[in-house]
Amino acid sequence: METSLTTKEVQHVAKLSRLALTNVEIEQAKEDLSTIFEHIARLNDVDTEGVDPLDHPTELLNRYRDDSIGKPLSQEQVLSNAPAVKDVFFDVPKVLGGDA
Amino acid sequence: MTTMQENDVFNAFHEIWDVPEQTKTGPLEGMTVAVKDNIVTKTGTTTCGSKMLKEYKSPFNATVIDRIQDAGAILVGKTNCDEFAMGSSTEHCAWGPVLNPWDTTRVPGGSSGGSAVAVAARLCDAALGSDTGGSIRQPAALCGIVGYKPTYGLVSRYGLVAFASSLDQIGTFSVNVEDSAHLVETMAGFDELDSTCRDEPAPELTKHLHKSIDNLRIGVPSQYMGNQNTNDVEAAINAAIETYRALGATIVEIDLPLTDVGISTYYVLAPAECSSNLARYDGIRYGHRTDKQCKDLFELYSESRAEGFGSEVKRRIMLGTYVLSSGYYDAYYNNALKTRRLICREYETAFKKCDVILGPTTPSPAFSIGEKNDPLSMYLCDVYTANTNIAGICGISLPCGFSEVDGKLLPIGLHLQGAWYDDANLLRAAQMFQNSTEFHTVTPECVK
DSSP: OOOOOOHHHHHHHHHHTTOOOOHHHHHHHHHHHHHHHHHHGGGGGSOOTTOOOOOOTTOOOOOOOOOOOOOOOOHHHHHTTOSOEETTEEOOOOOSSSOO | OOOHHHHOTTOOEEEEOOOOSOOOOSTTTTOEEEEETTBOOSSSOOOTTOGGGTTOOOSSOOHHHHHHHHTTOEEEEEEOOSGGGOOSSSOSOTTOOOOBTTBTTBOOOSSSHHHHHHHHTTSSSEEEEEESSSTTHHHHHHHTSEEEEOOTTSBOOTTBOOSSTTTOEEEEEESSHHHHHHHHHHHBSOOTTOTTSOSSOOOOSSTTTTSOOTTOEEEEEGGGSSTTSOHHHHHHHHHHHHHHHHTTOEEEEEOOGGGGGHHHHHHHHHHHHHHHHGGGOSSSSSSOOOOSOOSSHHHHHHHHHHHHSOHHHHHHHHHHHHHHSTTTIIIIIIHHHHHHHHHHHHHHHHHHHOSEEEEESSSSSOOBTTSOOSHHHHHGGGTTTHHHHHHTOEEEEEEEEEEEETTEEEEEEEEEEEOTTOHHHHHHHHHHHHHTOOGGGOOOGGGO
16 A cells, blocks of 8 residues: 655645644654654555454443433533633634635 | 742743641651643642643532642642643643653653652652553653553543543553552542543552462563663663563563554544544633634634644644544544454453553654654554553553763653553552562652
8 A cells, every 4th residue: 555645635624623733843743754754654565354453452332321310511611711701601713605 | 948839940840839727637747749731630730731820710620630639648739641642752831841850951751750859759648640642651650750540430430521531541651650659549449420430439549559469471572672772771671571570470472463563543532522522622611722813713723722722732643533434434543443442352361361561652862852853753652552542551660770972860650551451450569579689769860
């Protein structure tokens, strides 16, 4: 498998990652990620034919708790770490349509 | 009397707290414990060593915090770590690198470097850390103390800031195996706030700790020995094998051929989970938000995250995003998950032949600050520890010798791994070693 990344691919990954990177950072990431993927390519040498993926060491099934009312955090507690609050809401830029 | 602030010349702590006048009575009564800065506490801040969470104050305690406080532990503060626990040197901390007390030009290991140093420099009795691929055991080895990662699911992760949820586990640092056993015995047991926590009572880790294991079988894989280790590391591990032999243990040759692909598997799985877990840092509900005027939410997210995260965290988020993206998922992520099952099977086979697996914790002692400046060489520090987390078994690092470099003694770590939920026997085997060796009693010069 091709292990080196193109500038365009790194830009796309940065966008998917929601990271605004500078051109210098993109070029550095291209180099670093390519080196890392070259190492990761060792996985191709492992014979995984017919093996089921294991996504969790415990292989637990869903655990359900009682459907009863607990004690949630207060509104004040939940908002206390927010960078911007308006009344009892998280304050964000305009989400839909037009200028902010 | 000097204060802890004055004694912490290593930047081990991000915050040092006033010690309360009264504490609770219990099995941990009077034990001073430092807490890695990625475990949430109502006291002080929880920053994860990141500008992203510079001012974050948790409205609740992690389950482990409540449990050890109820048992009498005295919490002394929060320790510096690699940002969001991603690193093997504690150089990637927004609050500056942590220094190794054995040689302050060297790293303490990571990511729980601050916790390891707090104990190694005897600033407190014990410390909590988290281990995702070696982040407790590797710094314990490099700082000459005990570092214990319990079996996955033994200790609740509620309140541990998530990095890679299927690999993360809270564990301990201490001078003696016994203190770690007491701490984990207190922290373990079912917690309804963590759905991956094992639904069983806490195991008895201290009851038979000092009773030697009859007919102990020690497995030594050829993959852990040889050229990749420094001469001093190889000699110290061979000496440890002889110590066990003298105690009546049988040394068994075992085979773990997938040791070599552990890092490759880990660096697909851990970043994949990290990219998902760290998506929550969006500058909306908590954490850093950019001051720039943003035209839309996308820009607000991207700018806030670019300003808040450091370079290693960004790299891992991108790595994870890439392996999970359309067209690469099967080739990377799914293939790594299949290899994960094979790694588990390999351990299952090994544990039929032995009770614990022995090897070095790291191939070499502490390296210099700035020495490993390319990411891959840093990742390879975890070559012996990552598979423990991939399989979810337990592991412990113990001081087992020293390497003299430039006139300074640098500690070497002995790594023991135990089977799933066989923590009591792992700790007994570790205690046997400490009963017949003195390495854990040697302290860095700053302590004298």
